[in-house]
Amino acid sequence: MDALLFMIFAAIAVICGINLVVQTHPISSALSLVGVMGALAALYLLLGGEFIAAAQLVVYAGAIMVLFVFVIMLLNAGTEKKMTVRPLGKYLGAPFLLLFFGMIAYMIQRILPASSPVVFGAFQGGTALEIGRSLFTVYLLPFEVTSVLILIAILGAIVLARKEVD
Amino acid sequence: MPLGPLPAAVPPSWYLTLSAILFALGVLGFLLRRNIITVFMSIELMLNAVNLSFITFSYVLKRNDGHIFSFFVMVVAAAEAAVGLAIILTVFKNRQTLEIDEVSSLKN
Amino acid sequence: MNYYLLSLIKTAIVVGIFMHVLAYLQWIERKVIAHVQLRVGPRRVGPHGLLQPLADVIKLVTKEDILPSHVNKVFYFMAPFIAVTFALISIAIIPFGPEITVAGVRTNMGLTDLNIGVLFILGISGLGVYGVALAGWASNNKYALMGGLRSSAQMISYELPMALALAAPLLILNTLSLREIANGQAGYYLGFIPRWSIFQMPFPQIFSFILFLIAGFAETNRVPFDLPEAENELVAGFHVEYASMKFASFFMAEYANMVTVSCIATLLFLGGWHPIFPEKYFSGLIPVLIFAASAVLCFVHAANPARPFDKITLPVFGVLFLGLAGLFLLPPIQFILLPLFWFSAKVLIILFVFIWVRATLPRFRYDQLMRFAWTFMFPVALINLFITALLVALFP
Numbered sequence: 001m002d003a004l005l006f007m008i009f010a011a012i013a014v015i016c017g018i019n020l021v022v023q024t025h026p027i028s029s030a031l032s033l034v035g036v037m038g039a040l041a042a043l044y045l046l047l048g049g050e051f052i053a054a055a056q057l058v059v060y061a062g063a064i065m066v067l068f069v070f071v072i073m074l075l076n077a078g079t080e081k082k083m084t085v086r087p088l089g090k091y092l093g094a095p096f097l098l099l100f101f102g103m104i105a106y107m108i109q110r111i112l113p114a115s116s117p118v119v120f121g122a123f124q125g126g127t128a129l130e131i132g133r134s135l136f137t138v139y140l141l142p143f144e145v146t147s148v149l150i151l152i153a154i155l156g157a158i159v160l161a162r163k164e165v166d
Numbered sequence: 167m168p169l170g171p172l173p174a175a176v177p178p179s180w181y182l183t184l185s186a187i188l189f190a191l192g193v194l195g196f197l198l199r200r201n202i203i204t205v206f207m208s209i210e211l212m213l214n215a216v217n218l219s220f221i222t223f224s225y226v227l228k229r230n231d232g233h234i235f236s237f238f239v240m241v242v243a244a245a246e247a248a249v250g251l252a253i254i255l256t257v258f259k260n261r262q263t264l265e266i267d268e269v270s271s272l273k274n
Numbered sequence: 275m276n277y278y279l280l281s282l283i284k285t286a287i288v289v290g291i292f293m294h295v296l297a298y299l300q301w302i303e304r305k306v307i308a309h310v311q312l313r314v315g316p317r318r319v320g321p322h323g324l325l326q327p328l329a330d331v332i333k334l335v336t337k338e339d340i341l342p343s344h345v346n347k348v349f350y351f352m353a354p355f356i357a358v359t360f361a362l363i364s365i366a367i368i369p370f371g372p373e374i375t376v377a378g379v380r381t382n383m384g385l386t387d388l389n390i391g392v393l394f395i396l397g398i399s400g401l402g403v404y405g406v407a408l409a410g411w412a413s414n415n416k417y418a419l420m421g422g423l424r425s426s427a428q429m430i431s432y433e434l435p436m437a438l439a440l441a442a443p444l445l446i447l448n449t450l451s452l453r454e455i456a457n458g459q460a461g462y463y464l465g466f467i468p469r470w471s472i473f474q475m476p477f478p479q480i481f482s483f484i485l486f487l488i489a490g491f492a493e494t495n496r497v498p499f500d501l502p503e504a505e506n507e508l509v510a511g512f513h514v515e516y517a518s519m520k521f522a523s524f525f526m527a528e529y530a531n532m533v534t535v536s537c538i539a540t541l542l543f544l545g546g547w548h549p550i551f552p553e554k555y556f557s558g559l560i561p562v563l564i565f566a567a568s569a570v571l572c573f574v575h576a577a578n579p580a581r582p583f584d585k586i587t588l589p590v591f592g593v594l595f596l597g598l599a600g601l602f603l604l605p606p607i608q609f610i611l612l613p614l615f616w617f618s619a620k621v622l623i624i625l626f627v628f629i630w631v632r633a634t635l636p637r638f639r640y641d642q643l644m645r646f647a648w649t650f651m652f653p654v655a656l657i658n659l660f661i662t663a664l665l666v667a668l669f670p
Contacts, residue, residue, distance in 0.1 A: 002175040010184045017191040017211060026203045027349075027411065033207050034404070036188070040214055043181065047225045052233050054393035056217075059240050062400025064210070064247045066407070066430060071251045072203055073411050073423060075258050094194060101190040105183040112182070115226050117175035125230040128390060128450055131237070139234050146241045153245035160252035 002120055005046060013039040026072045030065060037061040048123030051131045181222040188215035200265045202254050206247075213243050284385055292365055296529045297327035303629045310633040321587040337518035342413075345515060349412035354516070354523035357405025360398050361530035367391050368537045369453045371547045371613030383613065384453065391452040392444065395538055396437055399493060403429050405527065410512040422512035424640055425502035429493055431647040436489035438655035442482040442662040443471040443542050452538075456546030466552065470545035476665040481658045483543040485651060487627070490535035492647070494528060497632040501640050536624040544620045547613035558608065561615045565599035568592075 016035035023029045037060050044053040116122070124130075135143055188211060195208030217236045224232025254264075261269055301316070301323065308315030316323030341347075371383035388394055403426045410422015444450065447458045461469045471479040492499040502512065513524045540546060549557040572592035579585055602611055638646065 003173055006176045006180065010180075013184065014187060014191075017188050020204075020207060020211060021191055021195040021198070026201055026207075029204050029207055031404075031408075033211060036211060037214060040218055043184075043218065044221050047181070047221050049221045049224070049233050049236070050388075050390050051393070052217075052221060052236050054390045054397055055237060055240060057397035058393060058400055059244060060210075060214070062397055062403070063430070064244050066400070066403050066426065067247060067251060068203065068207065069404070069407055070423065070426070071255065073407065073419065075203075075255070075264065093197075097190055097194060101186045105186045108182045108186070109179045112179050112226075115178055117173065117177050118181065118222075118225060119175050123225045123228065125228065126224075126233050128393075130230050131233055134230055134234050135237070142238060146238060149245050150241065153248045157248045157252040160249070160256050 002046060002118065005120075006043070006118070009039040009042045009046075012036075013043070027069065030068050030072055033068075034061050034065050037065065046120050047118060047126075048121070049126040051126055051128045178222050178226050182219060185215045185219040185222065188212075188218070200267055202257070202264050202266055202269075205266065206250055206254070210243060210247070213239055280379065280381060281385070284381070288365060288385055292362075292530075292533075295533065296526055297331065299529050299533070299625065300330070300525075301327050302625075303632070306626065306629045307633040310630070317581075321583070321590075331522075334518045334522045339519060340517040342515055344414050346412045346414060349408045350515075353405050353409035353412055354520040354527075355405075356408065357402065357527040358523045358530075360402040360405065361527035361534070364395055364398050364534040365530075365537075367394060367452060368534075368541065369456060369546070370617050371610070372457075374610055376610070382453065383610075387451055387453045389449075389451045392440060392450045392455075392542075395534070396433070396440070399436075399531075399534075400430075400433060402527075402531070405524075406512055409516070409524070413512070413515040415515060418512050418514050421502050421514075425495060425512055428495070428499065428502065428640075428643060428647075431644055432489045432492035432499075432651070435485055435647065435651040435655040436493060438652070438659055439482045439485035439489060440538075440542065442655075442659050443474075443479045445659075445662050445666050446471070446474055446477075446479070452541050456541050456548070459545040460548050462552055466555070468545055468548060468550055470548070471543045476669040477662050479543060479662070481654070482662075483539065485655050485658065486539055486543065487624070488651065490539065491628070491631070492643070494531040494535060496528075496532065496628060498635045498637045499643055501637055501643065532625065532628055533621070536621045536628070539624055540617065540620040544624075547617040549612070549616050558602070558612055561602045561612070562599045565595045565602070569595035569599065 013036050016032040016039065019032040020029045020036070023032065037056060041053040041056045041061070044050075044056060192208045192212035192215060195211065196205055199205055199208065217239055220232040220236045220239070222232075224230060224236075257269060258264060263269070304326070305315040305323070316326040319325045319329045341350075366385045367388050369382065369384035369387060373380060373382050375381075406429065407422050407426040410419045410425070413419070413422075444455075447455050449455060449458065459468075459470050459474070463469060463473070463475075467473055472483050491497075495503050513521055516524065549560070551557050569592045572588045572595060576585060576588035576592065579588060602608065602615070
């Protein structure tokens with residue numbers, strides 16, 4: 001059952017990823033990215049990361065991607081013109097990249113010590129209780145620093161997006 | 167990778183392979199597309215692939231530090247998306263275009 | 275019993291009841307608004323208009339489904355699906371009652387329970403924005419696009435005070451699972467004050483409740499925050515280009531969102547299925563008294579009715595209410611019916627408040643709405659969270 005669920009969500013993630021790269025209109029790419037994030041949230045649940053799965057849905061799919069969709073709709077970004085790629089890039093580039101990452105994947109398989117298969121429920125450290133405990137004791141300084149980072153981002157976005165007052 | 171009938175559960179290296187495939191797709195999108203927003207979305211795809219990697223290793227090592235890192239990656243991605251999209255809006259207001267090849271007045 | 279078979283049976287029951295509740299919620303709304311405005315409401319289709327939802331469904335299904343030629347077909351078809359799916363999916367984790375044993379099968383009343391239940395609800399309401407935004411975009415119509423973008427911006431702006439208002443009682447209850455939240459509100463202070471979140475020491479969460487309800491009004495696009503929808507009457511809204519069944523999907527999604535918000539408010543603030551005073555003071559007789567009083571009212575009005583056909587229908591309703599009152603006195607099913615009664619009563623009271631406000635208040639202008647969210651609700655929610663956290667830390 002775990003393998004079947006992994007296959008389904010991995011297939012959804014890869015198909016949506018390919019769709020993101022291939023589609024001409026940005027809004028189709030944005031919705032494919034939302035599909036990738038949904039599939040990844042299900043995979044995080046299989047790996048025992050329930051808080052991170054919920055955070056992925058709330059923050060990434062529910063806020064950041066909505067921001068992307070808004071900007072695409074406001075700017076009325078149309079489809080891109082067909083670009084002239086040199087044949088070297090088109091016929092050698094993509095296969096080489098996939099070959100390169102295939103080699104990395106193979107080396108990962110060889111180097112990683114044999115560990116038990118991923119079973120849903122085997123890792124119980126991803127609950128909100130455990131994450132909260134780590135976040136507020138061991139990782140307290142990065143937590144406070146990210147709050148300052150978000151404040152800076154808010155100020156930057158407001159300054160960049162306001163109308164010029166003459 | 168074992169061939170034959172599907173196992174009842176999947177080794178964690180399969181998750182890492184999926185993460186590598188998604189990262190490769192993100193790099194492809196980043197290098198081949200010309201619309202600024204699509205390039206930005208490919209960056210987000212790369213960040214998501216890295217998050218999957220973090221969570222997988224957190225499962226293998228039985229610690230939840232990977233989850234915390236993943237959480238911080240999400241926060242930083244949110245801040246970056248906000249500021250980046252504000253910059254894109256400003257560029258669009260000034261140049262009336264969203265193609266990265268046409269925003270090259272510093273070149274040559 | 276097999277887990278999958280049990281889940282299938284529970285899903286069939288819950289979905290069936292939920293669909294009927296959505297249909298009759300529209301009847302309740304039309305009747306209540308009519309009586310507030312001193313008129314009668316639907317009364318021709320069936321006794322007191324009770325078959326009006328059926329007539330509406332038949333009308334919507336048999337209307338011609340127009341597909342305009344200038345829309346983006348993929349997103350045009352996808353948008354109502356997304357809206358309805360994310361609106362209906364929240365019913366899966368809402369618990370309706372405690373654990374019961376029926377015919378030898380022990381099960382929880384409710385489809386399932388996640389231990390990140392509250393976060394799941396927040397995520398689903400965040401994803402529901404896509405249905406509205408895509409509907410506006412796909413219609414290829416500048417009024418629809420502006421209506422869709424305004425509605426989505428409103429939903430996103432009010433998600434923030436909603437989440438902060440939800441976080442305050444969670445500090446006291448210490449769990450994210452909806453079933454444990456409801457169970458944490460069992461018991462009574464001083465023997466008779468219920469330990470609901472709005473009465474709970476160290477800080478009664480009455481402000482969080484009000485903030486959550488206001489944010490819930492805005493999330494579901496109800497009056498006084500329904501300008502993106504009322505543009506339907508003025509100029510256009512995001513569902514101007516949608517015909518029969520797809521239009522019905524958007525309205526079903528809105529009512530389902532309303533029911534979800536009411537259920538979450540009941541579970542988090544009003545104690546879920548726990549009665550208002552202890553059983554030893556005969557709180558099990560409250561439903562019996564309510565239904566018996568309704569039966570008596572029906573019989574009294576049947577003596578000199580306002581309309582001639584009421585000579586027949588009102589006594590029938592009176593007998594039905596007496597039957598319901600009798601059901602609550604039977605011990606074998608009392609343990610199922612009583613928690614359901616208290617949960618439904620609280621949800622229906624909140625839904626009545628939704629409908630009452632719609633009949634009474636005028637609507638906000640769009641910039642007043644956004645200013646209200648960002649300059650008033652967000653700081654108040656933050657201050658409420660700070661005070662709760664301070665009091666919880668000082669008096670654990």
